[in-house]
Amino acid sequence: MSKNQLPDPNRDFPAWYIEVVKRAGMAEHSLAKGTMVAKPYGYGMWERVQRALDDRFKLTGHENLYFPLFFPESLLSKEAEHVEGFSPELAIITHGGGVELEEPLVVRPTSEALIWSTYANWIQSYRDLPLLYNQWGNVVRWELRTRLFLRTSEFLWQEGHTAHATAEEAHREALQMLEVYKEVAEEVLAIPVIAGRKSESEKFAGAATTFTIEGLMRDGRALQCGTSHFLGQNFAKAYDVTFLGSDGERRHVWGTSWGASWRLIGGVVMTHGDERGLRIPPKIAPVQVVIIPIYRSDEERSAVLEVAHKIRDSLTGQGLRVRVDDRDHHRPGFKFSEWELKGVPVRIEIGPKDVAAHQVVLVRRAGGAKEQVATSAAVDGMAGELERAQQDLYDDALEYRNAHTHTASTYDELRDGITATGGLWVGPWCGRGTCEERVTADTKATIRTLPLTPEDPGAPCAVCGQKGAETATWARAY
Amino acid sequence: MSKNQLPDPNRDFPAWYIEVVKRAGMAEHSLAKGTMVAKPYGYGMWERVQRALDDRFKLTGHENLYFPLFFPESLLSKEAEHVEGFSPELAIITHGGGVELEEPLVVRPTSEALIWSTYANWIQSYRDLPLLYNQWGNVVRWELRTRLFLRTSEFLWQEGHTAHATAEEAHREALQMLEVYKEVAEEVLAIPVIAGRKSESEKFAGAATTFTIEGLMRDGRALQCGTSHFLGQNFAKAYDVTFLGSDGERRHVWGTSWGASWRLIGGVVMTHGDERGLRIPPKIAPVQVVIIPIYRSDEERSAVLEVAHKIRDSLTGQGLRVRVDDRDHHRPGFKFSEWELKGVPVRIEIGPKDVAAHQVVLVRRAGGAKEQVATSAAVDGMAGELERAQQDLYDDALEYRNAHTHTASTYDELRDGITATGGLWVGPWCGRGTCEERVTADTKATIRTLPLTPEDPGAPCAVCGQKGAETATWARAY
Numbered sequence: 001m002s003k004n005q006l007p008d009p010n011r012d013f014p015a016w017y018i019e020v021v022k023r024a025g026m027a028e029h030s031l032a033k034g035t036m037v038a039k040p041y042g043y044g045m046w047e048r049v050q051r052a053l054d055d056r057f058k059l060t061g062h063e064n065l066y067f068p069l070f071f072p073e074s075l076l077s078k079e080a081e082h083v084e085g086f087s088p089e090l091a092i093i094t095h096g097g098g099v100e101l102e103e104p105l106v107v108r109p110t111s112e113a114l115i116w117s118t119y120a121n122w123i124q125s126y127r128d129l130p131l132l133y134n135q136w137g138n139v140v141r142w143e144l145r146t147r148l149f150l151r152t153s154e155f156l157w158q159e160g161h162t163a164h165a166t167a168e169e170a171h172r173e174a175l176q177m178l179e180v181y182k183e184v185a186e187e188v189l190a191i192p193v194i195a196g197r198k199s200e201s202e203k204f205a206g207a208a209t210t211f212t213i214e215g216l217m218r219d220g221r222a223l224q225c226g227t228s229h230f231l232g233q234n235f236a237k238a239y240d241v242t243f244l245g246s247d248g249e250r251r252h253v254w255g256t257s258w259g260a261s262w263r264l265i266g267g268v269v270m271t272h273g274d275e276r277g278l279r280i281p282p283k284i285a286p287v288q289v290v291i292i293p294i295y296r297s298d299e300e301r302s303a304v305l306e307v308a309h310k311i312r313d314s315l316t317g318q319g320l321r322v323r324v325d326d327r328d329h330h331r332p333g334f335k336f337s338e339w340e341l342k343g344v345p346v347r348i349e350i351g352p353k354d355v356a357a358h359q360v361v362l363v364r365r366a367g368g369a370k371e372q373v374a375t376s377a378a379v380d381g382m383a384g385e386l387e388r389a390q391q392d393l394y395d396d397a398l399e400y401r402n403a404h405t406h407t408a409s410t411y412d413e414l415r416d417g418i419t420a421t422g423g424l425w426v427g428p429w430c431g432r433g434t435c436e437e438r439v440t441a442d443t444k445a446t447i448r449t450l451p452l453t454p455e456d457p458g459a460p461c462a463v464c465g466q467k468g469a470e471t472a473t474w475a476r477a478y
Numbered sequence: 479m480s481k482n483q484l485p486d487p488n489r490d491f492p493a494w495y496i497e498v499v500k501r502a503g504m505a506e507h508s509l510a511k512g513t514m515v516a517k518p519y520g521y522g523m524w525e526r527v528q529r530a531l532d533d534r535f536k537l538t539g540h541e542n543l544y545f546p547l548f549f550p551e552s553l554l555s556k557e558a559e560h561v562e563g564f565s566p567e568l569a570i571i572t573h574g575g576g577v578e579l580e581e582p583l584v585v586r587p588t589s590e591a592l593i594w595s596t597y598a599n600w601i602q603s604y605r606d607l608p609l610l611y612n613q614w615g616n617v618v619r620w621e622l623r624t625r626l627f628l629r630t631s632e633f634l635w636q637e638g639h640t641a642h643a644t645a646e647e648a649h650r651e652a653l654q655m656l657e658v659y660k661e662v663a664e665e666v667l668a669i670p671v672i673a674g675r676k677s678e679s680e681k682f683a684g685a686a687t688t689f690t691i692e693g694l695m696r697d698g699r700a701l702q703c704g705t706s707h708f709l710g711q712n713f714a715k716a717y718d719v720t721f722l723g724s725d726g727e728r729r730h731v732w733g734t735s736w737g738a739s740w741r742l743i744g745g746v747v748m749t750h751g752d753e754r755g756l757r758i759p760p761k762i763a764p765v766q767v768v769i770i771p772i773y774r775s776d777e778e779r780s781a782v783l784e785v786a787h788k789i790r791d792s793l794t795g796q797g798l799r800v801r802v803d804d805r806d807h808h809r810p811g812f813k814f815s816e817w818e819l820k821g822v823p824v825r826i827e828i829g830p831k832d833v834a835a836h837q838v839v840l841v842r843r844a845g846g847a848k849e850q851v852a853t854s855a856a857v858d859g860m861a862g863e864l865e866r867a868q869q870d871l872y873d874d875a876l877e878y879r880n881a882h883t884h885t886a887s888t889y890d891e892l893r894d895g896i897t898a899t900g901g902l903w904v905g906p907w908c909g910r911g912t913c914e915e916r917v918t919a920d921t922k923a924t925i926r927t928l929p930l931t932p933e934d935p936g937a938p939c940a941v942c943g944q945k946g947a948e949t950a951t952w953a954r955a956y
Contacts, residue, residue, distance in 0.1 A: 030596070031553065032583050035546035037596060040611065043543045065521045068513035069547075069585075069616055069632050070569075075509065088576055091548075093585065095570040096631070097620030105510050107547075107571065107585075114508070118515060127807065133518065138547055138616065142575030153574070154547050329605065 006341070009275055013219035018148060020269060020277050024342045027148045034143045034153030038262065041342065042149070044286035046156065046262045050136065052188045052283070053158060053260060056180045062132045062160060069138070070105040071114045079238035082112060085205020089141040091153070107140040112206060112231075112257055115161045116239040123253060125244045126165050130173075134160040149266035150223075150478050157261035163253045165243065167232070170254035174230040175452070177258040178211045181226035189264060190281040190394040191215045191271045192401055193225055194424075194473065196449025201433055204257075208232030214448045214473075216401045217270035220422025222448045222475040225267055228258035266478075271397050278343025279365055281393050282386040289315055289382060290344045291324045294332050294351035307355050307375070311348065314379045320386070340365060345389040348378065366392045414462050414474065418443040424475050428468030430461035438463055445474045484819070487753055491697035496626060498747060498755050502820045505626045512621045512631030516740065519820065520627070522764035524634065524740045528614065530666045530761070531636060531738060534658045540610045540638060547616070548583040549592045557716035560590060563683020567619040569631070585618040590684060590709075590735055593639045594717040601731060603722045604643050608651075612638040627744035628701075628956055635739035641731045643721065645710070648732035649687075652708040653930070655736040656689045659704035667742060668759040668872040669693045669749045670879055671703055672902075672951065674927025679911055682735075686710030692926045692951075694879045695748035698900025700926045700953040703745055706736035744956075749875050756821025757843050759871050760864040767793055767800045767860060768822045772810050772829035785833050785853070789826065792857045798864070818843060823867040826856065844870045892940045892952065896921040902953050906946030908939035916941055923952045 006023075009016040021027050026042030029035070038046065054064070070093055077083045091107040094100060108114065115133075122128065136158045143153045160177060164170040178195055185193045193213040203210035207229035214222045235241070236252040244250050272279040282288050291308045295301040308324045315322045323344075325335050332349070339347055349361040354372075362373045366389050373381075404423030408414035417425050418439075425445070429435060440446055450470055457468040484501075487494040499505050504520030507513070516524060532542070548571055555561045569585040572578060586592065593611075600606065614636045621631050638655060642648040656673055663671045671691035681688035685707035692700045714720070714730040722728050750757040760766050769786045773779040786802045793800045801822075803813050810827070817825055827839040832850075840851045844867050851859075882901030886892035896903050896917075903923070907913060918924055928948055935946040 030546045031549050031592065032546060035548065037546065038544040040541035040543045044541065046544075047542060063518035063522065064525060065518045066516040066524075066634065068508045068510060068515065069618065070513070071509050090573075090575070091571050091583075092573040093569050094572045095568075095582075097568070097622070098566055104573075105569075117509070127805075140547065144575070156544065327605075 004337075006275065006277060009218060009273065013270075014147075016273070017266075017269060020273055020341070021148045021266075024278050026265070026269075029146070029148070032153070034146045036146070036148050036152050038149075038156070041286055042265055045265050045268065045280065045284045048284040049184070049188065049262075049264055050158075052184050053180070054136075056184065057134050057158075057160065060176060060180065062134045062162075064136065065133050066135055066137065067108075067111050067114050067118070070107050073104050073106045075113045075117055076106060078117075079113065079206050079235055081234075082206035082238075086110070086141070089143075091140045091142055109139055109141045110257075110259070111135065111139075111159055111161065112235055113239075116235040116241055116255070119161075119163055119253075120239050120241045123163060123241055123243050126246050129163060129165045129243060129253065130169065131161075131163040132173075133162065134158055147266070147478075149269075150263050155261050155263070157259050160256070160258045162256045163236075163241065164255070165245070165251075165253065167254050170256050171230050174209070174211055174228045174256040174258065177256070178213065178226075178228040181213050181228065181258070181260055184260075185213055185215065185225050185264070185267075186394065188281065188283045189268050189271075190390055190397060191225065191267055192394065192398045194449050195452065196473065197452055198227075199436060199447045199450060199472075201436060202446060204229045206231065206234055207257075208234060211452070212449060214475075214477075215267055215271055216404060216424055216475070217267070217478070218273065218400065219270070220404055220476070222424065222477040223263070223267045223270065224448075224477065225264055226258070226260035229256060231255035231257060272393050273343070276337075277341030279393060280343040280345065282345045282390045285343070285345055286321065287323045287339075287342070287344045288320050288386055289322045289346045289348060290339045291322065291348045291350065292332055292335050292339070293324065293326060294349060300352045303355055304350050304352060308350055311350075311360070311375065311379060315382055318383060320382060346382070346385055364389060366396070408462050409459060411463050414439065415442050418445045418474060418476065422476060424448070424473050426471060426473050427462035428457035428459040429470060429472035430464055430466050431469035432464070435461055435463035439474060443474075443476070445476045447472045448475050448477060449473045482815075484753065484755060487696060487751065492625075494751070495744075495748060498751055498819070499626045499744075502756050504743070504747075507624065507626070510631070512624045514624070514626050514630050516627075516634070519764055520743055523743050523746065523758065523762045526762040527662070527666065527740075527742055528636075530662050531658070532614075534662065535612050535636075535638065538654060538658065540612045540640075542614065543611050544613055544615065545586075545589050545592050545596070548585050551582050551584045553591045553595055554584060556595075557591065557684050557713055559712075560684035560716075564588070564619070567621075569618045569620055587617055587619045588735075588737070589613065589617075589637055589639065590713055591717075594713040594719055594733070597639075597641055597731075598717050598719045601641060601719055601721050604724050607641060607643045607721060607731065608647065609639075609641040610651075611640065612636055625744070625956075627747075628741050633739050633741070635737050638734070638736045640734045641714075641719065642733070643723070643729075643731065645732050648734050649708050652687070652689055652706045652734040652736065655734070656691065656704075656706040659691050659706065659736070659738055662738075663691055663693065663703050663742070663745075664872065666759065666761045667746050667749075668868055668875060669703065669745055670872065670876045672927050673930065674951065675930055676705075677914060677925045677928060677950075679914060680924060682707045684709065684712055685735075686712060689930070690927060692953075692955075693745055693749055694882060694902055694953070695745070695956070696751065696878065697748070698882055698954070700902065700955040701741070701745045701748065702926075702955065703742055704736070704738035707734060709733035709735060750821070750871050754815075755819030757871060758821040758823065760823045760868045763821070763823055764799065765801045765817075765820070765822045766798050766864055767824045767826060768817045769800065769802045769826045769828065770810055770813050770817070771802065771804060772827060778830045781833055782828050782830060786828055789828075789838070789853065789857060793860055796861060798860060824860070824863055842867060844874070886940050887937060889941050892917065893920050896923045896952060896954065900954060902926070902951050904949060904951050905940035906935035906937040907948060907950035908942055908944045909947035910942070913939055913941035917952060921952075921954070923954045925950045926953050926955060927951045
């Protein structure tokens with residue numbers, strides 16, 4: 001492998017991933033173990049994901065607020081499952097302002113504990129419900145094995161926390177937010193996802209039910225892209241959050257929480273990338289169109305750049321994000337490779353002959369097709385071009401997922417299939433943890449999703465052969 | 479004072495401030511000492527401030543990125559002034575993932591140390607410059623005396639960090655960002671500010687020069703609303719950040735950093751509030767227009783609400799933020815007071831007679847004028863109404879500042895004036911720290927601003943009577 005060549009994603013996907021993320025200028029490791037710097041090119045994608053999610057949160061009636069980064073350690077222990085789930089991952093502040101604290105503070109791994117203890121003061125009567133709040137921020141979960149964007153000690157995310165008068169309303173909310181995540185994953189990130197339910201062993205510590213969206217990455221592993229939890233009354237009971245109903249009865253409220261993080265950016269890389277690097281969906285691409293001027297003399301340079309700037313101005317006037325790469329110390333070929341690595345959806349090349357002929361060369365990152373187009377047509381057609389590029393990435397990913405989704409009705413099929421080919425394996429399951437554990441022990445795969453509402457598969461469990469309770473989708477996962 | 483009456487801001491401004499912030503639903507204290515919850519009404523203002531700043535950062539060529547929340551404690555000590563300034567305020571993480579860390583981690587009080595140590599890897603040659611980056615996030619500076627939004631252990635802010643090839647360029651950048659802050663303070667928050675330079679004793683720990691914008695609050699105290707630092711080569715030398723110039727010479731780079739926080743929201747409260755509560759500039763108001771239906775019978779209710787909803791839809795169609803307060807369990811008088819407390823710029827009242835006469839009652843929070851207006855005129859004129867409300871707040875605040883800006887040429891005038899009346903006191907200063915310290919010891923006032931470029935005041939120092947070096951503006955401050 002030459003210095004400039006990327007690792008082959010088909011041979012060493014993890015090495016390819018980290019090289020792409022670093023070379024594209026998306027992120028790099030930072031000094032403290034497990035931390036990373038999100039660089040402008042990666043952060044720029046995250047900003048657009050944030051906007052897409054936030055717009056939809058607001059359309060569905062939610063408001064943003066902000067709870068503190070740290071809270072007393074003792075607060076966490078009120079919900080038994082919750083503390084058990086998060087204790088091993090906590091970062092603890094023991095000193096502040098030069099003195100040892102009386103009670104250590106926990107850096108939030110998630111904010112249910114603090115938020116529900118506060119909701120206890122905010123909720124008195126049915127008139128105070130529902131509370132539909134979301135928070136954008138950072139959380140910390142200690143990690144030793146780090147992967148840029150996918151697994152870091154500190155990560156950026158949003159966490160929604162809602163409180164409702166009835167179980168039905170909370171359940172509906174949890175499913176509504178799952179649908180929001182699915183829409184953003186598919187329509188904005190071009191990642192086809194399966195919306196489903198988690199098994200007991202995979203659910204969020206403290207939830208009654210966890211819903212999830214799962215994508216399939218190019219190495220055959222699944223990625224959890226967002227989760228939405230129906231909390232039941234677990235946190236309301238742990239933190240004594242009650243309301244007086246219109247009937248005069250006092251009851252515990254019902255809750256949901258839902259989160260999506262910058263791991264979605266890692267999902268974009270692993271869903272769409274290829275041997276030449278990133279392929280970024282236009283809707284989140286920091287640069288949607290790059291214009292590469294080609295010239296030898298100063299005279300050619302100024303003629304070509306004049307047209308390049310005119311095209312840029314027309315396109316930015318349409319609200320598109322355009323860059324003219326006028327660096328003199330790199331040759332066009334170098335620039336082509338660099339912008340391909342960076343996954344810019346459309347490249348425009350202009351040389352002196354193109355200027356004379358009022359045309360440009362248009363190169364699509366997804367399709368790879370290279371075409372001479374009249375300049376005016378390139379400008380007028382660019383919005384449509386980008387829409388097609390967005391759709392092409394989605395179609396590609398869907399085709400990949402379809403080709404890597406298999407069914408298994410016996411244990412041999414399931415175990416050998418997962419081990420040999422990866423991908424998603426769908427089969428009937430009896431619902432018992434012992435069968436779930438057996439598959440994980442043998443293949444490292446876990447149940448990624450169960451149907452949103454359980455349905456009799458009409459076939460015996462693929463693991464134990466006893467009566468099937470529902471249909472599980474198995475895969476190795478990030 | 480009755481339970482529902484606000485403290486009188488002219489008698490007890492701090493008590494008034496905290497009551498307004500809490501009752502308006504802007505913020506409250508949280509569990510860990512010094513922390514606060516920014517509630518939706520307060521956070522909603524902050525979101526709009528963020529957007530106003532971020533748009534301008536991008537227009538001036540900056541990109542966002544994100545550095546980690548924590549870094550090794552030893553990193554801080556490389557810049558001597560910097561570590562001395564921030565050490566007393568640090569929060570320290572000593573345990574992570576259940577084990578004691580080999581080296582404790584510092585929760586960032588600001589990110590210069592981490593960012594400059596990273597810039598050392600990002601900058602090789604003049605072609606890598608300038609770096610024009612900004613970060614949105616939280617920082618922690620241990621505080622024992624907390625004031626909601628103004629002084630909290632954790633606060634939300636942005637911090638820009640730029641690197642340049644020349645001192646001139648860095649200096650220009652620092653002044654450009656100061657101008658951005660001034661524009662947002664004045665045009666978006668309606669807070670008139672003085673842009674100036676800090677004295678040596680008031681500058682940022684590690685800066686060569688600190689620039690500031692300062693507003694004057696309604697209690698006669700100044701509030702620092704944003705600072706922009708010309709770092710010189712201090713951090714570049716501490717973290718060995720050099721670049722190879724186009725002439726083949728290796729030099730240290732020049733830096734700036736600049737930050738503004740949610741304390742601006744506190745500034746809005748203290749600049750515009752009055753005895754009835756908040757007065758929010760329309761550009762950041764979560765609710766710009768509130769519609770209060772007035773009715774007795776169910777029949778009246780439905781007739782009035784029908785018109786109320788039509789008006790709301792017309793106004794939201796113009797991009798305005800409108801709320802219909804249709805709560806049945808509160809009387810109109812209660813709602814009037816509540817929305818006045820919450821500082822909504824315009825209130826529309828509609829009763830059955832108004833419906834019949836195709837008119838509404840329009841009440842301006844700033845002017846207080848109450849007027850019957852044809853419904854169509856109210857709808858068509860609302861955008862202009864809000865523009866005027868924005869301007870009125872600014873004009874009011876400017877008038878207050880002008881009335882509370884005084885000049886002093888002798889020490890008796892300066893000392894007695896600050897003590898007796900507060901406000902801004904402008905006078906010649908010799909430039910010596912001893913005179914600065916004397917004023918502070920006698921009056922608790924500090925130098926808030928010096929001119930951007932020093933100019934001979936042509937008069938002796940108001941403190942010591944020796945030759946004046948420049949003109950200082952003194953005030954007690956938050």
